[in-house]
Amino acid sequence: MALIVQKYGGTSVGNPERITAVAEKVAKFREDGHDVVVVVSAMSGETNRLTGLAQQINERPEARELDVLLSTGEQVTIALLSMAMHRLGLDAKSYTGGQVRILTDSVHCKARIVSIADQKIRDDLKAGRVVVVAGFQGVDENGSITTLGRGGSDTTAVALAAALKADECQIYTDVDGVYTTDPRVVSDARKIDVITYEEMLEMASLGAKVLQIRSVEFASKYNVPLRVLSSFEDGEGTLITSEEECMEQALISGIAFNRDEAKLTVAGVPDQPGVAHRILGPVSKANIEVDMIIQNVGDDNATDFTFTVHRNDYNIAKDILENVAKELGAKEVTGDVKIVKLSLVGVGMRSHAGIASKMFETLAQEGINIRMISTSEIKVSVVIDEKYLELGVRSLHTAFNLEQKGTP
Amino acid sequence: MALIVQKYGGTSVGNPERITAVAEKVAKFREDGHDVVVVVSAMSGETNRLTGLAQQINERPEARELDVLLSTGEQVTIALLSMAMHRLGLDAKSYTGGQVRILTDSVHCKARIVSIADQKIRDDLKAGRVVVVAGFQGVDENGSITTLGRGGSDTTAVALAAALKADECQIYTDVDGVYTTDPRVVSDARKIDVITYEEMLEMASLGAKVLQIRSVEFASKYNVPLRVLSSFEDGEGTLITSEEECMEQALISGIAFNRDEAKLTVAGVPDQPGVAHRILGPVSKANIEVDMIIQNVGDDNATDFTFTVHRNDYNIAKDILENVAKELGAKEVTGDVKIVKLSLVGVGMRSHAGIASKMFETLAQEGINIRMISTSEIKVSVVIDEKYLELGVRSLHTAFNLEQKGTP
Numbered sequence: 001m002a003l004i005v006q007k008y009g010g011t012s013v014g015n016p017e018r019i020t021a022v023a024e025k026v027a028k029f030r031e032d033g034h035d036v037v038v039v040v041s042a043m044s045g046e047t048n049r050l051t052g053l054a055q056q057i058n059e060r061p062e063a064r065e066l067d068v069l070l071s072t073g074e075q076v077t078i079a080l081l082s083m084a085m086h087r088l089g090l091d092a093k094s095y096t097g098g099q100v101r102i103l104t105d106s107v108h109c110k111a112r113i114v115s116i117a118d119q120k121i122r123d124d125l126k127a128g129r130v131v132v133v134a135g136f137q138g139v140d141e142n143g144s145i146t147t148l149g150r151g152g153s154d155t156t157a158v159a160l161a162a163a164l165k166a167d168e169c170q171i172y173t174d175v176d177g178v179y180t181t182d183p184r185v186v187s188d189a190r191k192i193d194v195i196t197y198e199e200m201l202e203m204a205s206l207g208a209k210v211l212q213i214r215s216v217e218f219a220s221k222y223n224v225p226l227r228v229l230s231s232f233e234d235g236e237g238t239l240i241t242s243e244e245e246c247m248e249q250a251l252i253s254g255i256a257f258n259r260d261e262a263k264l265t266v267a268g269v270p271d272q273p274g275v276a277h278r279i280l281g282p283v284s285k286a287n288i289e290v291d292m293i294i295q296n297v298g299d300d301n302a303t304d305f306t307f308t309v310h311r312n313d314y315n316i317a318k319d320i321l322e323n324v325a326k327e328l329g330a331k332e333v334t335g336d337v338k339i340v341k342l343s344l345v346g347v348g349m350r351s352h353a354g355i356a357s358k359m360f361e362t363l364a365q366e367g368i369n370i371r372m373i374s375t376s377e378i379k380v381s382v383v384i385d386e387k388y389l390e391l392g393v394r395s396l397h398t399a400f401n402l403e404q405k406g407t408p
Numbered sequence: 409m410a411l412i413v414q415k416y417g418g419t420s421v422g423n424p425e426r427i428t429a430v431a432e433k434v435a436k437f438r439e440d441g442h443d444v445v446v447v448v449s450a451m452s453g454e455t456n457r458l459t460g461l462a463q464q465i466n467e468r469p470e471a472r473e474l475d476v477l478l479s480t481g482e483q484v485t486i487a488l489l490s491m492a493m494h495r496l497g498l499d500a501k502s503y504t505g506g507q508v509r510i511l512t513d514s515v516h517c518k519a520r521i522v523s524i525a526d527q528k529i530r531d532d533l534k535a536g537r538v539v540v541v542a543g544f545q546g547v548d549e550n551g552s553i554t555t556l557g558r559g560g561s562d563t564t565a566v567a568l569a570a571a572l573k574a575d576e577c578q579i580y581t582d583v584d585g586v587y588t589t590d591p592r593v594v595s596d597a598r599k600i601d602v603i604t605y606e607e608m609l610e611m612a613s614l615g616a617k618v619l620q621i622r623s624v625e626f627a628s629k630y631n632v633p634l635r636v637l638s639s640f641e642d643g644e645g646t647l648i649t650s651e652e653e654c655m656e657q658a659l660i661s662g663i664a665f666n667r668d669e670a671k672l673t674v675a676g677v678p679d680q681p682g683v684a685h686r687i688l689g690p691v692s693k694a695n696i697e698v699d700m701i702i703q704n705v706g707d708d709n710a711t712d713f714t715f716t717v718h719r720n721d722y723n724i725a726k727d728i729l730e731n732v733a734k735e736l737g738a739k740e741v742t743g744d745v746k747i748v749k750l751s752l753v754g755v756g757m758r759s760h761a762g763i764a765s766k767m768f769e770t771l772a773q774e775g776i777n778i779r780m781i782s783t784s785e786i787k788v789s790v791v792i793d794e795k796y797l798e799l800g801v802r803s804l805h806t807a808f809n810l811e812q813k814g815t816p
Contacts, residue, residue: 016461016464016465019465020465050484053424053484053488054487054488054491056424057424057427057428057488057491057492057495058491058492058494058495061491061494062490062491062494064501064502065487065488065490065491065494065502066487066491068483068486068487068490068502068504069483069484069487069488069491071483072480072483072484075476075477075479075480075483076458076461076477076480078476079462079473079474079476079477080461080462080465080473080477082470082473082476083462083465083466083469083470083473083474083477084465084466086466086469086470086473087465087466093472094472094473094476096476096553098506099551099552099553143507144507145504145507
C-alpha cells in the first residue's frame with residue numbers, strides 16, 4: 001500500500017472518453033490498496049481557446065487576469081474527472097490550487113510555489129477519497145489566482161508528492177518512457193528503466209522533451225521518485241530517481257541531440273583580459289541564451305571566440321557581434337546555422353575517462369568532423385555538421401551498445 | 409457621484425465584441441464620476457457547453473462538482489471583461505465569488521447567500537478601480553465553491569448592492585425595461601418608468617419574466633433601488649423601488665397574464681370541515697403547485713371546489729383528484745386546460761374599490777365570460793377562456809388608459 005501522486009496531461013484528459021479512462025486507471029490503483037492524489041491539466045485545446053478569446057479582447061492582457069482566465073481550464077477538468085470517478089463508485093473530491101492552498105509568490109503566469117497546505121488532502125485520503133487537484137495553479141498571499149507557467153502541472157504533482165512524502169510521483173503522458181535516444185532517429189533505441197535526476201536534466205535540456213526541467217529539479221531537490229509512463233498503454237515507464245537508488249547504473253544512459261543550434265565565431269580577437277565579457281555582454285543583454293562557449297589562443301596573441309545560440313537568435317546575435325568585432329578590432333565574424341549538438345549522457349562517465357575518446361574515435365571512423373567539444377561531469381557534447389546528425393547518433397548508439405540493457 | 413452595481417447577463421457578454429461594449433458602457437459611468445461594481449454571468453451558451461460535457465461523463469453529476477464546473481463560466485467572463493477594461497485604460501480587478509468572499513450555505517446548485525465581505529471591494533473602489541465580480545457563485549464555510557441556482561447573478565448583484573449600500577443596482581438585459589403588458593400582445597404597451605417592488609413581484613410571478621423573483625424580494629428586503637435596462641440601447645429603463653419613492657403612482661401599473669394554467673374542479677363535495685385539506689393535501693404531496701383556489705357553497709350542503717395548476721401538472725393532478733373524489737363521495741371531477749389567467753396589478757388599487765368592478769364591466773362588454781376571480785391587496789386576477797386572452801388584455805389596457813403616463 002503506497003501513496004501515489006499521478007499527473008495526467010492535456011492529451012490524457014482531452015475528451016469525456018479519455019477522462020473516463022483516467023478514472024478507470026485510478027480505480028485500479030485504489031483496488032490494489034493505494035492512496036491516490038491525481039493532478040490534471042486543462043483538456044487539450046482549452047488553453048488555446050481561452051488565450052484566443054483574450055487575444056480578441058486585449059492583445060496584451062494583464063497577467064493577473066490571464067491567470068484568472070487560464071486557471072478555469074484545470075478547474076473544468078477536476079470537476080469532470082471527479083464526476084467520472086463518482087460514476088465508477090469511487091469517492092473523490094476536487095480541489096483548485098487555491099482550495100488546497102498551494103501558496104505561490106505573486107509573479108503571475110510564472111509563479112513559484114512557496115508552500116502547500118496538505119492537511120485537507122491527508123484527511124480526504126484517510127477517509128478513503130481520491131483527491132483530484134488542478135495542476136498549474138496556486139494562489140498568492142492576497143488571494144489572487146496564479147499560474148506556474150508552462151509545464152506547471154508537472155511541478156504541481158512533484159510539489160504535492162514532496163509535501164505528502166508520497167512513495168512515487170507518476171507523470172502520465174503520450175510516450176511510454178524515456179528512451180536512450182529519439183526512436184525516430186535510431187529504430188532500436190531502448191526504453192530506459194531507471195535514470196538519475198542529473199541524467200534526466202541533461203537529457204531533457206538537450207531535447208528529449210518528456211518532462212519539464214523544473215519538475216525534475218524539484219523532484220531531485222526533494223528526492224521524490226518520479227516515473228514517466230503512458231496514459232494509453234500499460235507498462236512500467238521510466239523511473240527517475242537519485243543515484244543511490246539506481247542500482248545497476250550504466251556508464252552511458254542515452255544520447256541527446258539538439259537541432260536548434262547555431263554557431264558564431266569572432267575570429268582574430270586581440271587576446272586581452274575582459275574580452276569574453278565584452279563579446280558576450282551585449283548578447284546576453286539582448287536576452288539571447290548562450291549554450292556552449294569555446295575560446296582558443298591562436299597566433300599573434302589573437303584568439304578565436306566561438307559559442308552557440310538558438311537558431312532563432314542567430315541573425316540578431318550576428319548583428320550584435322559585427323559591432324562588437326569592430327570595437328575590439330577583431331578580424332571577422334563567421335557563423336553556421338547548419339550544425340547540431342549531440343551529447344552522450346551518463347553518471348557512469350565520471351569515473352571513466354575513456355568515454356570521450358571512444359566517442360571521438362567512433363565519429364572519426366564515420367568521417368564526421370567535430371566542430372566544437374564541451375564536457376561536464378556527466379556528459380560530453382560535440383557540435384557537428386547537421387547532415388551527420390542521424391549517422392552520428394546511430395553510430396554512437398551502436399558503439400556504446402545502448403540497445404542492450406546494462407552496458408557497456 | 410454615486411456607487412452603482414451593474415449586472416450584465418449572458419447575452420450581454422456573449423462574445424468578445426459584446427464584452428468590449430460592456431467595458432465601454434462602464435467607462436462612461438466612470439467618466440461621469442461614478443464608482444462601479446460589475447457583476448457578470450457566464451457567456452451565453454457556456455453553461456450549456458459545460459453541462460453537456462458533464463452529461464457525457466456522468467448523467468447524475470454530484471452537485472458539489474457541478475458547482476466547481478459551472479462556476480468557471482463566470483470566472484472566464486470576469487477575466488475577459490477586466491482585460492477589456494484595461495485596454496480602455498480603466499483600472500479594473502476581477503473577483504470570483506470565493507475571492508470576494510460571498511459566503512453561502514452548503515446547498516450546492518441552489519445555495520443561499522449568508523454574508524458578503526465587502527472590505528476588499530471598498531478598498532478597490534477607493535483606489536479608483538472598477539470591481540468585476542463573478543455572479544451566481546459563492547463559497548461555503550469549508551471553502552467549497554457553491555452556485556446560487558437559476559437567475560443567481562441577479563441575486564449576487566442585489567446582495568452586493570445591499571452590502572455596499574449602493575445608490576442603485578442596474579440589471580442590464582435584452583429588453584429596455586418593464587412594460588405595462590407584453591408588447592407582443594398590445595402594440596401600444598408602455599414602458600413603465602417606476603414601479604414598486606410589490607408590483608414587480610406580482611408582474612414577474614405572473615409572466616413578465618424580466619427579473620428573477622428572488623432578486624426582487626432581496627432588493628425589497630434591503631430597500632435597494634433596482635433598475636432594469638437594455639445592454640444594447642440607451643435609455644432610463646424601469647426603476648423598481650419602494651412605494652415611498654414612487655412619487656406619482658398610477659392606480660394600475662400593468663396587466664400580467666399567464667398562458668400556462670389549467671383549471672380543475674371537484675364538484676358536489678359534501679360540505680364538511682377539512683374538505684379543502686383532504687383535496688389539496690395529496691396534490692401538494694405530489695409536488696404540484698396550486699395557484700388560485702375558490703370554494704363556493706352550492707345546493708344540498710354540497711360545494712364545488714376549484715383551483716388552478718401549471719398546465720404540465722394537469723394530468724397528474726386530475727388522476728389524484730379522481731381518487732380523492734371517490735373517497736369524499738364527491739359528484740365528479742372536471743377540468744379545463746384552455747384557460748388563461750389575467751391580472752391587473754397596481755398598488756393604487758388598495759384605496760380604489762372601483763378597479764375590480766371596472767375590470768369586470770370591461771370584460772363583460774367584450775362578451776368575455778369570467779371563470780374564476782381572485783383578489784389581493786394590489787392585484788385582481790381572473791381566469792378566462794384562452795381564446796379571449798388577447799382581446800381581454802387589449803380591452804383592459806385601453807379601458808385603464810395604460811398607454812398614457814400617470815393615469816387614470
